[in-house]
Amino acid sequence: MKRPIIGILTWRRGHTFAEPRYFRQLIRAGRRLGCTVFLFSPRDVHAARREVNGFVPNGRGGWSESSFPWPDVVIDRYRYSPTEAFRQYAAFRRKKLFRYANNRLANKWKVHRLLMRDERMHRWLPESRRYDADQLRRMAARYPVLYVKPVNGTGGRGILRIERNQDGYLLLGRDRERAKRAVRLRRLTALTRHVDRWVNKGFFMIQQGLRLQLIPQRAVDMRLLIQKDETGQWQITGHGIRIGGERSATSNLHGGGRAADSGRFLQARFGAEKTQAILAECEALAFQTAETVEHHFGRMLELGLDIGIDEDGRVWLIEINPKPGREILKELGKTQQYRRAIQRPLQYAMHVARAKSEV
Ligand SMILES: Nc1ncnc2c1ncn2[C@@H]1O[C@H](COP(=O)(O)OP(=O)(O)O)[C@@H](O)[C@H]1O
Numbered sequence: 001m002k003r004p005i006i007g008i009l010t011w012r013r014g015h016t017f018a019e020p021r022y023f024r025q026l027i028r029a030g031r032r033l034g035c036t037v038f039l040f041s042p043r044d045v046h047a048a049r050r051e052v053n054g055f056v057p058n059g060r061g062g063w064s065e066s067s068f069p070w071p072d073v074v075i076d077r078y079r080y081s082p083t084e085a086f087r088q089y090a091a092f093r094r095k096k097l098f099r100y101a102n103n104r105l106a107n108k109w110k111v112h113r114l115l116m117r118d119e120r121m122h123r124w125l126p127e128s129r130r131y132d133a134d135q136l137r138r139m140a141a142r143y144p145v146l147y148v149k150p151v152n153g154t155g156g157r158g159i160l161r162i163e164r165n166q167d168g169y170l171l172l173g174r175d176r177e178r179a180k181r182a183v184r185l186r187r188l189t190a191l192t193r194h195v196d197r198w199v200n201k202g203f204f205m206i207q208q209g210l211r212l213q214l215i216p217q218r219a220v221d222m223r224l225l226i227q228k229d230e231t232g233q234w235q236i237t238g239h240g241i242r243i244g245g246e247r248s249a250t251s252n253l254h255g256g257g258r259a260a261d262s263g264r265f266l267q268a269r270f271g272a273e274k275t276q277a278i279l280a281e282c283e284a285l286a287f288q289t290a291e292t293v294e295h296h297f298g299r300m301l302e303l304g305l306d307i308g309i310d311e312d313g314r315v316w317l318i319e320i321n322p323k324p325g326r327e328i329l330k331e332l333g334k335t336q337q338y339r340r341a342i343q344r345p346l347q348y349a350m351h352v353a354r355a356k357s358e359v
């Protein structure tokens with residue numbers, strides 16, 4: 001078979017790309033694996049000519065632009081942002097011009113509802129509702145801690161943690177710019193008024209708050225990366241614990257969190273035997289989630305799972321990221337896993353390209 005051509009769909013403005021460091025590594029890995037990899041954005045596609053205007057590193061720290069043949073497979077790496085450019089991408093993506101290695105996921109609320117249809121997922125899903133003031137009152141009566149989050153949020157933006165205590169409610173949030181905010185309110189009416197303002201008619205969900213303070217006063221959870229390999233099988237590439245900043249409702253690394261080795265961290269808290277069981281359950285959760293997600297959304301390439309491990313060692317699925325980062329592996333010094341995390345999407349894309357040339 002001829003050398004596979006793999007396009008990476010992403011955001012760009014001029015020669016500025018969304019994730020330049022990752023893309024340089026991806027293109028370099030492609031060369032070693034024997035495929036051609038280039039970057040492009042929606043406006044670079046000339047469907048009538050079956051050509052794509054593509055970008056590769058020029059060896060001087062910049063990018064060179066040239067015309068590429070129609071890619072055999074496209075990896076969609078266009079990440080969400082609340083912009084006009086993203087809306088145009090979404091419309092472009094619906095045209096299905098290419099064979100994509102990965103489909104898109106729906107918003108968090110829709111994903112939750114679809115996962116709930118699968119009995120096998122139930123034990124890992126925190127109770128969740130679409131936000132409105134009534135649901136907030138009901139959930140606030142049922143759970144001492146709640147999370148209110150935008151269904152399209154990323155990186156911890158727009159998330160509000162509500163904790164009920166003796167004198168009322170303590171709210172800890174991150175606004176759209178990820179700045180931390182703390183508020184104390186005494187009454188339920190003040191709470192609903194405040195949260196209504198926070199939500200500001202947007203589309204939010206309310207979730208049962210998990211007790212994730214494995215370190216006092218900090219949000220701790222796991223990020224796990226599950227990817228397809230060169231034969232199309234799901235494999236767990238690696239994982240790590242994220243420890244949120246002080247007085248932060250979230251653990252996200254970009255929001256001030258730091259990384260720790262999962263095994264070591266969990267053993268210090270739960271002991272060796274229980275840690276084994278927890279890690280085995282995290283893996284079972286990951287394989288089941290990948291299967292259920294593909295059942296509803298079609299072919300996927302990789303998923304970054306945010307997994308909650310609560311103070312009793314119970315395992316929960318917090319979020320599924322279809323275009324995940326892999327920095328946590330690098331931060332933990334897991335060089336081998338990090339390298340694999342970069343190679344695997346290309347190896348799987350090559351597998352898809354081969355399968356196509358055989359039919
Ligand atoms: N229901 C919850 N209970 C406890 N902590 C939560 C809950 N939901 C989110 N968090 C914390 O907030 C972080 C960000 O939430 P997440 O749903 O992953 O949104 P984002 O897309 O912004 O990353 C999680 O990694 C976790 O630390």
Ligand SMILES: [Mg+2]
Pocket residue numbers: 155156306319
């Ligand atoms: Mg997350």
